[in-house]
Amino acid sequence: xxxxxxxxxxxxxxxxxxxxxxxxxxxxxxxxxxxxxxxxxxxxxxxxxxxxxxxxxxxxxxxxxxxxxxxxxxxxxxxxxxxxxxxxxxxxxxxxxxxxxxxxxxxxxxxxxxxxxxxxxxxxxxxxxxxxxxxxxxxxxxxxxxxxxxxxxxxxxxxxxxxxxxxxxxxxxxxxxxxxxxxxxxxxxxxxxxxxxxxxxxxxxxxxxxxxxxxxxxxxxxxxxxxxxxxxxxxxxxxxxxxxxxxxxxxxxxxxxxxxxxxxxxxxxxxxxxxxxxxxxxxxxxxxxxxxxxxxxxxxxxxxxxxxxxxxxxxxxxxxxxxxxxxxxxxxxxxxxxxxxxxxxxxxxxxxxxxxxxxxxxxxxxxxxxxxxxxxxxxxxxxxxxxxxxxxxxxxxxxxxxxxxxxxxxxxxxxxxxxxxxxxxxxxxxxxxxxxxxxxxxxxxxxxxxxxxxxxxxxxxxxxxxxxxxxxxxxxxxxxxxxxxxxxxxxxxxxxxxxxxxxxxxxxxxxxxxxxxxxxxxxxxxxxxxxxxxxxxxxxxxxxxxxxxxxxxxxxxxxxxxxxxxxxxxxxxxxxxxxxxxxxxxxxxxxxxxxxxxxxxxxxxxxxxxxxxxxxxxxxxxxxxxxxxxxxxxxxxxxxxxxxxxxxxxxxxxxxxxxxxxxxxxxxxxxxxxxxxxxxxxxxxxxxxxxxxxxxxxxxxxxxxxxxxxxxxxxxxxxxxxxxxxxxxxxxxxxxxxxxxxxxxxxxxxxxxxxxxxxxxxxxxxxxxxxxxxxxxxxxxxxxxxxxxx
Numbered sequence: 166x167x168x169x170x171x172x173x174x175x176x177x178x179x180x181x182x183x184x185x186x187x188x189x190x191x192x193x194x195x196x197x198x199x200x201x202x203x204x205x206x207x208x209x210x211x212x213x214x215x216x217x218x219x220x221x222x223x224x225x226x227x228x229x230x231x232x233x234x235x236x237x238x239x240x241x242x243x244x245x246x247x248x249x250x251x252x253x254x255x256x257x258x259x260x261x262x263x264x265x266x267x268x269x270x271x272x273x274x275x276x277x278x279x280x281x282x283x284x285x286x287x288x289x290x291x292x293x294x295x296x297x298x299x300x301x302x303x304x305x306x307x308x309x310x311x312x313x314x315x316x317x318x319x320x321x322x323x324x325x326x327x328x329x330x331x332x333x334x335x336x337x338x339x340x341x342x343x344x345x346x347x348x349x350x351x352x353x354x355x356x357x358x359x360x361x362x363x364x365x366x367x368x369x370x371x372x373x374x375x376x377x378x379x380x381x382x383x384x385x386x387x388x389x390x391x392x393x394x395x396x397x398x399x400x401x402x403x404x405x406x407x408x409x410x411x412x413x414x415x416x417x418x419x420x421x422x423x424x425x426x427x428x429x430x431x432x433x434x435x436x437x438x439x440x441x442x443x444x445x446x447x448x449x450x451x452x453x454x455x456x457x458x459x460x461x462x463x464x465x466x467x468x469x470x471x472x473x474x475x476x477x478x479x480x481x482x483x484x485x486x487x488x489x490x491x492x493x494x495x496x497x498x499x500x501x502x503x504x505x506x507x508x509x510x511x512x513x514x515x516x517x518x519x520x521x522x523x524x525x526x527x528x529x530x531x532x533x534x535x536x537x538x539x540x541x542x543x544x545x546x547x548x549x550x551x552x553x554x555x556x557x558x559x560x561x562x563x564x565x566x567x568x569x570x571x572x573x574x575x576x577x578x579x580x581x582x583x584x585x586x587x588x589x590x591x592x593x594x595x596x597x598x599x600x601x602x603x604x605x606x607x608x609x610x611x612x613x614x615x616x617x618x619x620x621x622x623x624x625x626x627x628x629x630x631x632x633x634x635x636x637x638x639x640x641x642x643x644x645x646x647x648x649x650x651x652x653x654x655x656x657x658x659x660x661x662x663x664x665x666x667x668x669x670x671x672x673x674x675x676x677x678x679x680x681x682x683x684x685x686x687x688x689x690x691x692x693x694x695x696x697x698x699x700x701x702x703x704x705x706x707x708x709x710x711x712x713x714x715x716x717x718x719x720x721x722x723x724x725x726x727x728x729x730x731x732x733x734x735x736x737x738x739x740x741x742x743x744x745x746x747x748x749x750x751x752x753x754x755x756x757x758x759x760x761x762x763x764x765x766x767x768x769x770x771x772x773x774x775x776x777x778x779x780x781x782x783x784x785x786x787x788x789x790x791x792x793x794x795x796x797x798x799x800x801x802x803x804x805x806x807x808x809x810x811x812x813x814x815x816x817x818x819x820x821x822x823x824x825x826x827x828x829x830x831x832x833x834x835x836x837x838x839x840x841x842x843x844x845x846x847x848x849x850x851x852x853x854x855x856x857x858x859x860x861x862x863x864x865x866x867x868x869x870x871x872x873x874x875x876x877x878x879x880x881x882x883x884x885x886x887x888x889x890x891x892x893x894x895x896x897x898x899x900x901x902x903x904x905x906x907x908x909x910x911x912x913x914x915x916x917x918x919x920x921x922x923x924x925x926x927x928x929x930x931x932x933x934x935x936x937x938x939x940x941x942x943x944x945x946x947x948x949x950x951x952x953x954x955x
Contacts (some may be wrong), residue, residue, distance in 0.1 A: 170285035172278040173240055173289075175263040175450060176216055179275035183207065183218060187268040188801075201526030204561035208527065208694075209453070210307035217677035221293050222523055223305060224270040225503040235296040237262040238274035241320055241431055242343060244288045249287060249463035251437065258290065258431045264842050265293070270523070281325040282312055284466045290320040295583045302426075308450035308502055309531060314463045316438045317451035317501050319409040319421030329466050330579065335476035335539065336652045339579035347575045347581040350541045351486050351615055354855050355702070356710040358660055360406045361459050362441060364713055364719075366833035370374070370408070370471050371461035377403075377474040377483075385479040392839040396716055399851025402430075403475055404486035404544055404705040404710070407444030408459055408468065409452035414440065416729035426502070427743060434623040437463075439591070440825040441726045443661060445546060449494045449517065450501035453534035465538075472539030484586070487535060487541035491517065491528055491571075492550030492710070497664040516774045519564045520553045541585055545705060548591035549607055556602070563593065565612045572613060588619035588655060588708075592626045601628065606796045610653050620911075622647055622654030623708060629663045634675040637880045637900040643870065647705055648864040659692040667691060668722055668742035674744065677901050679945040688745045691945065695846065695929030696898040699948035702850040703896055704870070704884040706863050709854065716847065719835040720746045726823035729816065733790060738784040739826075740776035747829070757829060760821035765807055771805035775818075778804070790815055842930040849927060857955065859888040869915040878903035881943065883913045891954035895923060899943040907940045910949055923951040 187204055194200035194795035208220040219238055226236060242278060248254070265274045272293060282288025293305040311320030329500065343350040379542045380394045380404035397403075413420065423431035438457045475483040493513040498506070508518040518524045536543060538798070548568055552561040572587045589609040594600050606620050623643040630636060637644075647654060667688055670676075680694075681687040692715040701709045714721045722742045728735055752758055752769035766772040778797060786792045790812045797810040829847040854860060864870065865887065873881040881901030886894045895918070897910050911920045925938050927950040941949075 167938060173263075173273055174277050175238075175244070176275040176277055177264060177266070179216065179218065179263070180266040180273050183220065183275070184266040184271075186274070187271050191269060197522035198525060202529065205309075205523075205526045205530035207273075208271075208530065209307055209311065209330065210321070212323070212327065216275055216277045217279050217281060217323055219274045219276070219291065219293075219307075221265075221272045221305060221307065222527060223272045223503070224293060224523075225273065225294065225305075226267075227270055231295050231643070233265070233267055234267050235265070236272060237294050237296075237302075238265055238276065238466070238524055238857075239292050239294045239302075239320070240276060240279055240289050240619070241291065242280070242673045243287070245331040246286055249437070250461070252439075253437070254435050256433055257437055258433065260426075260429050260431050262294070262428075267284040268769040272469045277322055278743065281328075282325045282464075283325045284330040284462075284464050287324040288312070288325075290322055292320040305503075306876045307502060309453050309534070310451055310526070311454050312465050312536075313410055313451050313454055313456050315420040315435060316413055316457060318413055318419065318497075319450050324465070329469055331470055333539070333579060334473035334882065336579040338482060339539075339581040339583075342583060343581045347583065349615075349617075350484070350583060350586040352586055352619060352708050352861070353400075353486075353542070354858055354861070355708060355851055356402045356404050356486065356655070357397060357398050357400040357716075358406070358710055358712045360443065360661060360714065361408065361831045362827070363719070363724075364466075364832055366831060367457075367461065368831070369461035370455070370459050370467035374467065374471045374474045377471070377478070381474065381478050381896040392841045392844040393717075393836045395844045395848045396713065397846045399709075399855065400403065400483065401481055402484035402486050404542070405488060407447065407488045407490050408455050409444070409447055409490065410443060410454070410456045411440060411442045411458075412446045412495050412727045413438075414447060414727050414729070415497075415732075424505070435609055441823060443722050443724060443929075444488070445490055446495045446725060447493075448492045448498035448501045449491070449506065449528070449531075450498065452491070452531040454942075455538075459857060460697050463646075468538045476539070484541035485539060486544055486586075486588075487538075487540040488544045488546055489532055489535065490546045492547035493531065494552060511550070513550070514548075516552065516657045519567050521700070525570075526568065529570060533576065536574070536576050536585055537578060539578050543560060543585045545586050545587065545589045547618050549593035549595055563608070565609070568609055569613060570859040571617060572618060586617065586619075587613075587615075588621070590621045590626065592621075595626075605653065607650065615646065617653070619653045619655055619708065622651055622656050624658050625655050625660060625710065628666050629658050630667055630670055630691075631658050631697060632667065632677050632680055632687055633670070634677050635880075637882075638872065638876075644705075644870075647870075648870055650863065651706040652861055652863045654707040655710050656705050658697060658865040659702050659712045660710060661712055661714075661721070664712060664715050664721045665723055668745045669738070670745075671741070672744055677945070679901070683748065684745050685748060685751075693718055693847075694842070694901055694946050695843070695931060696916040696946045696948040698847055698850050698894060699929065699950060700882060700884075700898045700900075701949045702854045703860070703894060704882075704886065704898070706861055708861065709851075713832060714830065716844075717832045717835045717839065718789045718827075719832045722746070722826050722829045722830060724823060724827045724830065726827070727821055728819070731788075732819035732823070733779075733793075733815045734788050735784055736822045737780040739822070740780050743773055751829075753768070758825040760825050761818070764818060764821055765808070766805050768805075775804050775806055807920070824906070840930075846927070853950075854926065857888065857894075859892070860886065860894075869918075871915075873913055876902075879905065881905065881913075883915070885915050885918055888955075893953040894955070895953075897947060898941065899945055904942050904944045907942050909940050910951070922953045924953065924955070926950050926952040 240261040312322040312324035362368040372549045422434045441837045497515040508516040680690040869885040881898040882898040
């Protein structure tokens with residue numbers, strides 16, 4: 166079965182040398198983890214001149230006692246030029262099987278004559294295959310692949326990673342940081358969180374890069390910025406929701422479907438990946454590269470291009486922060502990785518076996534390769550989920566050593582070694598019932614060696630709903646914690662989690678209707694609120710973060726169209742968001758909700774009536790789809806939508822909801838409705854924070870914060886901060902409730918604060934430009950910032 170062609174051949178001597186080297190490392194390393202971390206550098210496909218070296222961790226082949234002679238490196242070369250940007254194509258690949266060398270659980274091969282991909286060229290595809298006792302070939306995919314045009318469940322593309330970095334436009338940015346020791350990135354001043362698929366009309370990294378480059382060109386040439394440009398201004402960091410490959414369609418179709426195979430060819434039907442997802446439903450395999458859904462060109466170079474555009478932004482470079490997910494794997498990961506990676510089920514799918522030295526080493530190597538795209542910072546999702554089972558104590562323990570190892574990784578880009586800035590999302594003891602009360606949000610900060618490690622703070626983590634009356638008073642104890650400890654917390658109330666939680670609240674709660682006349686307006690102003698922004702940017706310590714969909718007042722929700730088994734249940738949980746985010750006019754716009762309309766939901770009322778029944782039936786039937794369909798068919802008068810309702814129809818509705826909501830949430834749909842005054846005022850606040858970096862530090866003994874008393878039906882925060890060299894800030898923020906009487910702001914000043922020398926620096930846009938000082942009636946969401954010595 167072994168084959169070579171005039172172009173492709175094996176280099177058995179080089180492969181044998183890799184196996185000998187591996188054995189030496191295993192024998193001489195300090196421990197298995199040290200050995201694993203060294204060997205992990207050789208895993209995947211590495212282009213080395215005119216040859217490519219391949220390495221795999223394959224303990225399953227040992228488990229199954231597969232002989233060496235039944236294991237091969239598979240090289241697949243398309244017979245015709247392949248266009249990775251085409252939606253669907255049938256392709257025939259020439260197949261070459263090459264011999265391998267093994268060392269314990271590691272398998273190596275070296276090939277010559279193969280084509281490595283780059284920005285301008287499509288490479289050959291590859292996998293490891295083994296022959297079972299019935300003569301069938303079974304694939305082992307590469308979890309450390311550098312390019313996955315058809316996702317994590319398809320053969321990988323051989324890719325020249327070095328070429329991706331050659332001539333990168335931000336080489337000078339990194340070279341300027343070079344020193345005798347690795348550079349350590351400091352925290353940014355503020356962060357813009359971005360979901361790539363909904364951030365631009367194109368929904369890709371390339372589209373986002375063009376947006377950044379366009380703004381940069383206008384700034385460099387002193388051209389006026391439009392409101393949608395200003396949404397990106399004033400931040401010195403951009404954080405992307407995860408960009409690694411995610412789950413695929415649970416019920417198909419697959420993106421790589423083989424239609425015929427023989428010894429020397431493989432025929433396959435190929436689909437360009439088109440799933441929609443927040444990015445957190447990862448299978449771990451492929452984490453070292455980029456989700457092909459996000460790539461306009463199907464080239465991972467697009468992430469390098471975005472990093473370069475941010476790093477070369479005129480005036481002040483912007484940091485790139487990557488959000489990485491290593492705290493769990495979706496259950497689909499069981500089909501992408503061998504079982505040794507997993508330690509048992511959890512609420513998201515599967516725990517990873519961090520205690521296995523080789524799993525631990527490979528996960529850390531995946532992270533290193535991902536950040537080497539050129540990220541300055543790393544946000545670690547769900548750090549409280551990194552756990553291992555302690556048999557003697559019979560409990561799950563947090564693996565804080567692993568979190569430290571994540572933060573200790575040294576990156577290298579453009580010849581410069583550096584360590585990124587780190588922020589951990591960790592709400593332990595979440596998900597215990599008392600987590601909101603008992604979480605300190607300091608578990609990682611207190612255990613890490615570096616003093617600039619961050620966590621998400623208590624107003625940022627999960628279930629914050631600032632449009633429910635008394636929210637701000639109920640969170641006052643947490644605000645006091647922020648004042649004392651918030652210097653290393655991410656602050657702000659608008660992110661992908663909190664905005665989604667807001668859309669799930671019952672409108673029957675005690676909603677702050679002073680925020681707006683409609684539910685859509687209330688939600689928009691709750692998460693893009695002038696008073697909250699003044700509190701966050703002009704008063705509180707820490708690093709503020711905003712979510713683009715919130716600042717653009719675009720829609721948002723839980724977006725995932727891969728589900729089959731539980732897709733209907735997920736949509737039933739999301740149905741309430743219809744009340745918060747979609748009115749009759751928005752639904753009626755041509756092009757909006759096209760899939761639901763095709764299923765028969767011609768108006769919003771049609772859909773809303775259906776969605777009133779669905780969540781209740783999901784609950785009372787304990788998610789019995791057959792019974793749900795039967796009961797929906799019995800409703801009088803009949804419901805709009807597919808008729809009769811079947812299980813398959815329910816799944817079609819769920820898929821249509823997810824696809825339509827994904828499109829509806831695109832920020833491009835909100836640009837024509839942006840308020841230039843609001844956008845400009847928020848940008849001014851961010852630039853104020855940039856100009857006053859001392860605000861990041863905790864409150865000192867001379868700083869002051871309180872809510873005005875008597876409360877009299879309102880929450881009015883009063884703050885006074887003192888900075889270096891006589892700089893001072895005095896601020897009032899009306900967070901909720903009744904208007905104040907006509908008051909002089911300085912009548913609320915803390916005792917001993919002089920009234921002389923103050924200047925009104927900022928006022929919320931709902932106050933109006935005619936106000937320059939003196940008595941004022943403050944209403945909900947209004948705020949003032951006075952400065953002295955600044």
